[in-house]
């Protein structure tokens with residue numbers, strides 16, 4: 001097994017927070033255990049009995065063009081971007097444990113950016129820089145930054161934890177795990193989360209305690225939410241434009257959709273890599289690319305990699321969309337692909 005973050009002893013939280021942590025193995029960023037016995041942190045953990053580890057747990061890299069159904073860790077963004085001087089310096093040092101303010105949990109934290117831990121920072125930084133306190137990644141903090149500090153929001157907050165505590169809004173998150181979910185889950189009311197559990201299920205069905213929703217046809221009534229969050233989800237939806245339309249339907253007027261997507265910064269048009277044919281079978285138009293999926297070992301196929309034309313398409317759906325490029329090492333936000341989008345439902 002490839003360990004992204006080196007030795008276990010350095011990264012383990014106190015044993016009191018991880019019962020029986022000898023049963024877990026470190027597994028790179030964003031790989032929470034499927035056994036439900038702990039939450040992801042640092043590089044994330046998988047329980048040794050986790051189905052994701054079946055077959056020996058060889059790790060494949062999208063960036064390196066290797067794909068395997070046995071892949072268990074895929075921290076790579078499919079599109080590498082050159083680093084700027086600050087990022088390069090931070091990731092070139094043999095030992096660099098950099099402090100930052102985590103805008104998810106609202107506490108001072110730190111993360112490892114050393115070269116030993118991030119051998120391919122051009123593709124790894126986006127899913128790395130894991131907060132030692134709440135497990136939030138670089139991408140999580142990019143999303144949190146826009147939720148909390150959008151110039152169009154009525155009130156601004158220092159952190160997502162503060163937002164969840166003070167803001168009286170209805171929120172729909174398309175993730176039911178990880179740091180952003182854990183923070184929103186502290187809201188007293190108004191928070192709904194889901195996962196795409198099984199394509200055979202009807203939207204709105206609960207499976208294993210998790211709400212199943214197909215983003216192309218959810219079970220929510222019209223105008224249900226003030227805020228919808230999809231973080232690297234829409235590229236896995238066979239028809240992302242239907243999903244955008246559905247999000248428009250369930251948003252209240254002037255509601256916000258904050259999202260991240262794999263995005264070509266140097267192309268003019270969105271790339272469709274796969275689609276469903278008339279018999280609802282997957283037809284690959286390009287070499288398949290998969291992302292790590294904590295819910296299932298077979299990984300999630302990337303149907304679409306977006307580009308700048310997404311802004312015009314969202315306009316036709318009824319959104320006004322703003323694209324932000326974030327970079328703030330003080331907030332633990334690194335790399336040149338910190339793109340976050342904010343769509344407003346036009347009245």
Ligand SMILES: [Zn+2]
Nearest residue numbers: 102105131134
């Ligand atoms: Zn944190």
